[in-house]
Amino acid sequence: MQFGQHAPAVRTIIHISDTHLLAGGVRLGGQYDTAANLAALLSRIERIENACAIVVTGDLTDLGEPDAYRDLAALVDPVAARMGLPVVWIAGNHDERPAMRRDLLGEEATQEPILRVVDLDGLRMIALDSTVPGWHHGDIDDEQIAWLRDVLSEPAPLGTILALHHPPLPSHVPMFDILELRNQPALADAVSGSDVRAILAGHLHYSMSGSFAGVPTFVAAASCYTMDVARPAREVNGMDAGQSFHLVHVYDDQVTSTVVPVDAADPAEFFTPEWYARVEAMTPDERLAFFSRKRG
Numbered sequence: 001m002q003f004g005q006h007a008p009a010v011r012t013i014i015h016i017s018d019t020h021l022l023a024g025g026v027r028l029g030g031q032y033d034t035a036a037n038l039a040a041l042l043s044r045i046e047r048i049e050n051a052c053a054i055v056v057t058g059d060l061t062d063l064g065e066p067d068a069y070r071d072l073a074a075l076v077d078p079v080a081a082r083m084g085l086p087v088v089w090i091a092g093n094h095d096e097r098p099a100m101r102r103d104l105l106g107e108e109a110t111q112e113p114i115l116r117v118v119d120l121d122g123l124r125m126i127a128l129d130s131t132v133p134g135w136h137h138g139d140i141d142d143e144q145i146a147w148l149r150d151v152l153s154e155p156a157p158l159g160t161i162l163a164l165h166h167p168p169l170p171s172h173v174p175m176f177d178i179l180e181l182r183n184q185p186a187l188a189d190a191v192s193g194s195d196v197r198a199i200l201a202g203h204l205h206y207s208m209s210g211s212f213a214g215v216p217t218f219v220a221a222a223s224c225y226t227m228d229v230a231r232p233a234r235e236v237n238g239m240d241a242g243q244s245f246h247l248v249h250v251y252d253d254q255v256t257s258t259v260v261p262v263d264a265a266d267p268a269e270f271f272t273p274e275w276y277a278r279v280e281a282m283t284p285d286e287r288l289a290f291f292s293r294k295r296g
Contacts, residue, residue: 001276001280003279003280003287006251007251007252009249009250009251010123010158010250010251010252011052011120011121011123011158011249011250012048012050012051012052012247012248012249012250013051013052013053013054013055013120013125013161013200013247013248013250014045014048014051014053014054014055014085014245014246014247014248015055015057015200015218015220015245015246015247015248015257016041016045016054016055016056016057016220016223016245017056017057017058017059017165017201017202017203017219017220017221017222017223017245018057018058018059018092018202018203018205018220018221018222018223018224019034019038019056019059019060019061019072019222019223019224020032020034020059020060020061020062020094020222020223020224020225021034021035021038021060021061021062021068021069021071021072021075022034022061022062022063022065022068023063023065023066023067023068023071024067024071025071028062028224028225029238031225031240032224032225032238032240034062034223034224035071035075037223037224037225037240037243037262038072038075038076038223038224039075040243040262041223041243041245041262042075042076042079044245044260044262044264045079045083045245046079046082046083048083048247051083051085051247052085052120052121052123053085053086053087053088053118053120053125054076054079054080054083054085054086054087054088055087055088055090055125055127055163055200055248056076056087056088056089056090057090057092057163057164057165057200057201057202057203057220058090058091058092058093058094058095058130058131058164058165058202058203059092059093059094059095059165059202059203059222060072060089060091060092060094060095060100060104061094061095061096061099061100062094063094064094064095064096064099064100065099066099066102066103067103069099069100069103069104070103070104072104073104086118086120088116088118088125088127088163089104089105089114089127090114090116090127090128090129090163090164090165090202091113091114091129091130091131091165092131092165092202092203093130093131093132093135093136093137093138093165093166093179093203094136095131096133097110097111097112097113097114097129097131097133098110098111100114101114111133113128113129113131113141113143113144114127114129115127115128115129115144115147117151119156121158122156122157122158123156123157123158123159123160123161123250124156124158124159124160124161124195125160125161125163126148126151126152126160126161126162126163126196127163127164128140128144128148128162128163128164129144129164130164130165130166130181131165136179137166137178137179137180137181137182138164138165138166138179138180138181138182138203139181139182139183140164140181140182140183140186140187141183142186145183145186145187145190148187148190149190152190152191152194152195152196155194155195156195158250159195159196159197159250160194160195160196160197161196161197161198161199161200161248161250161255162191162196162198162199162200162215163199163200163201164181164199164200164201165201165202165203166179166180166181166201166203167181167199167201167202167203167204167208167210167217167219168181168184168187168188168199168201168212168213168217169201169208169210169212169217169219170210171204171208172229172233173204173227173229173233173236174233174234175236176203176204179203184212187212187213188212188213189213191212191213191215192213192214196215197215197216197250197255198215198216198217198218198248198250198255198257199212199215199216199217199218200217200218200220200246200248200257201217201218201219201220202219202220202222203219204219204221204227205221205222205224205225205226205227205238206219206221206226206227206229206242207219207220207221207244207246207259209257216255216257218246218248218257220244220245220246221242221243221244221259222243223243223245223262224243225238225239225240225243226238226239226241226242226243226244227239228242241263242261243261243262243263244259244260244261244262245259245260245262246258246259246260247260279291
């Protein structure tokens, strides 16, 4: 359906971040029911049509517990199966590579970075591993940079979306400067001039967008809890509210990212399928006169 000058998106990605599951349904910090919050988010996600993948940008678990990874799969995998979508799992600083490999990905339990290249019918998704074992800050080492350069040396038909946990962007919340992504100049050099069309990240527990090496960069808020960034920067803390996910729409000439709140109220019933069918049957001029002209 095209009513304006832009053709519909060619691909749509569901972007989730920072689920922070704990084994056995234990509440995070004794306060946040991360499993229930994720279940509510997944319930909203099942309403989405025409998506091509679910991407989860890290901190899948809070402590890297094997049972937490299994619990995560038990929540997400059935939804993805019903929607017919692949899930791209990305490691975050709260994850542990061996357990994530064994108990979520079904691979050998090693400390090797968890890297992925997924073909979404011509759109390439590259997952980097910005985690540093034993630490919470991020880094992309020289080996990963070399691997990324090699992958990007051949363009994909619809371009590339790059995903990692630590965003290559500044944060106005001072504590995140300590836990920032290091080696950003090398990453920028690898991305510059390539077919990377957007970068997806998490880590901050609040939604943010910016530009890195000229590439649009979108940070999804957490599903577990979010940061109350309406407070002064040195007083920002977590709150059990504002959870959301993003819809990343890939068009022929641009990429957009839309924040979708988990909390929802009953919507109005003005724009019904019947309304859209009526408008779709009109000519462009009739459509403009019907919906754009002010009545007064």
